[in-house]
Amino acid sequence: MGYIYNMKTVRAAMIGDVVGEIGLEALEAKLPAIIKEHRVDFAVVNGENVADGFGMTETAFRRILAAGADVVTSGNHVWEKRDFLLVLDNEERVLRPANYPADSPGLGCARIVKNGIIWITINLQGREFMSAIDCPFRCFDSLLNSMTGTASETHSLMTDSAISFPLILVDFHAESTREKEALGHYLDGRASLIVGTHTHVQTADQRILPKGAAYITDLGMTGITDSVIGMDPKICLDRVRKQVLYRMEIAGKSGAENSGTETADVQGVIAEIDADTGKAISIKRI
Numbered sequence: 001m002g003y004i005y006n007m008k009t010v011r012a013a014m015i016g017d018v019v020g021e022i023g024l025e026a027l028e029a030k031l032p033a034i035i036k037e038h039r040v041d042f043a044v045v046n047g048e049n050v051a052d053g054f055g056m057t058e059t060a061f062r063r064i065l066a067a068g069a070d071v072v073t074s075g076n077h078v079w080e081k082r083d084f085l086l087v088l089d090n091e092e093r094v095l096r097p098a099n100y101p102a103d104s105p106g107l108g109c110a111r112i113v114k115n116g117i118i119w120i121t122i123n124l125q126g127r128e129f130m131s132a133i134d135c136p137f138r139c140f141d142s143l144l145n146s147m148t149g150t151a152s153e154t155h156s157l158m159t160d161s162a163i164s165f166p167l168i169l170v171d172f173h174a175e176s177t178r179e180k181e182a183l184g185h186y187l188d189g190r191a192s193l194i195v196g197t198h199t200h201v202q203t204a205d206q207r208i209l210p211k212g213a214a215y216i217t218d219l220g221m222t223g224i225t226d227s228v229i230g231m232d233p234k235i236c237l238d239r240v241r242k243q244v245l246y247r248m249e250i251a252g253k254s255g256a257e258n259s260g261t262e263t264a265d266v267q268g269v270i271a272e273i274d275a276d277t278g279k280a281i282s283i284k285r286i
Contacts, residue, residue, distance in 0.1 A: 010041040010117055010275050012169055013286070014195045015069075015268035016202065018050045019223030019230030020250035024063060026264035027222050031067045034286060038270050040068075042112075042119045044169055046197045046219070047094075048074035053231060053250050055080030058087045061094055071095065071110050071121040075173030075198055076130060078106075097125035097173060099139035109143055111166075117275060118166040120147065122191075124183070126174025126198075136172065137186055144168075144190060167278055170194045177203075177217055184215040192278045193271045195219050200229035202267045202285065212279030220267030227251030 013034065018027055027045065035043060045067075050060040054077050061084075064072050072094045079085070079096075088096055088106030098108020110121045122143060124136040147166075168191040174180050180196040187194050189211030195218075196203075202220025209215050223230035228237075231248040239246055252264075272281040 008274055008276050009272050009281060010167070011039055011270055011272050012119075012167070012193055013038070013040045013043045013268060013270045014169065014171065014193065014219060015043065015045040015266060015286070016219030016221045017046045017048060017075075017197055017200055017223075017230075018064065019200070019221050020050065020053050022250060022252050022264050023221070023223035023230065024050050024060060026266055028063065028067045030266045031069070034266065034270075035068045040270060041117065042114060042167075042169075043069050044071045044073055044121055044171065045069040045222075046074065046171060046173070047072045048077045048173070049221075049223075049230065051081055051084075053248060056084050056087075056094070057081055058084065061087060061091070065093065069093075070112060070114065070119070073121065073123045073171040073173070073197070075123075075125055095121065095123040095171075097123050097133070097136075098143060099124055099134040099136045101134070108139075109147075111147070120166050120168045122168065122170045124170060124172050124174075126172065126176055126179045126183075128174070128176035128179045130175050136174075136183060140170070140183075140187060140190075167192045167273055167275070172196050173198045175199065180217050184209060184213065184217075188213040188215075192273045192280055193269075193283075195269060204285070206269060206283045206285055208280050208283065212277070214269070214271040214273070214280035214283035216269050216283065216285070219269060222264070222266045222268075224251040224264050226263075 051057045085105040096106040184194045188209040193214045200221040203217040206216040232251050268286045271283045
């Protein structure tokens with residue numbers, strides 16, 4: 001779909017899981033150009049795999065922000081680096097999934113005003129084939145109710161519109177395609193952009209849902225595409241063939257097979273949103 005540029009539309013970019021140093025370098029090299037070329041007003045990047053494939057560090061988090069991200073989301077690997085838990089507790093622009101217990105470090109929702117627009121980013125995690133944490137569907141309802149006083153099935157956020165109509169972006173970090181699509185339909189009409197992360201393989205089902213939300217099942221990843229979800233193919237093959245849980249390493253990492261020959265891509269989506277209604281006009285894959 002093409003973009004329809006006018007005073008009432010804004011553009012949001014959401015970028016798939018950054019995998020390792022190579023993925024981070026690709027993000028730093030390419031995200032500023034993506035933001036400029038597509039006139040992106042707000043960018044969200046999933047960074048949960050940036051630190052050698054598992055978790056985040058404060059340095060990597062700040063590099064993602066410096067590359068152009070307004071908010072950094074995560075998922076089940078956000079707990080891997082214990083030093084990062086302090087960052088989760090002290091930085092409003094990095095999120096962990098909101099449906100972990102309330103006393104877990106960090107927050108699952110960020111409300112940021114940028115250029116007169118209220119952007120609300122919500123990070124959720126799925127439960128099918130993953131940890132048995134709180135229900136992401138009910139968690140969204142609770143968050144929406146706490147922010148606006150309503151959990152209705154319509155996009156009724158005008159109660160928070162002193163500056164503008166709030167626009168809600170959702171990163172759903174989940175394994176199951178069924179669960180992702182179900183959440184998309186559940187949030188349709190209440191969120192502007194709903195994306196899946198975690199599986200690292202970009203899907204081709206980007207679309208506008210019946211009530212106006214832009215949706216894609218998985219953003220893909222930011223890392224080496226000639227890999228297995230960003231990881232060294234030989235190690236991954238040994239894991240599945242021998243059923244031995246060898247520790248995975250980033251594809252292209254020094255010492256890994258074919259090191260230095262791979263190229264890294266940035267994957268994600270850009271959605272154009274009507275700032276007056278919160279409804280998406282278009283969604284395009286990167």
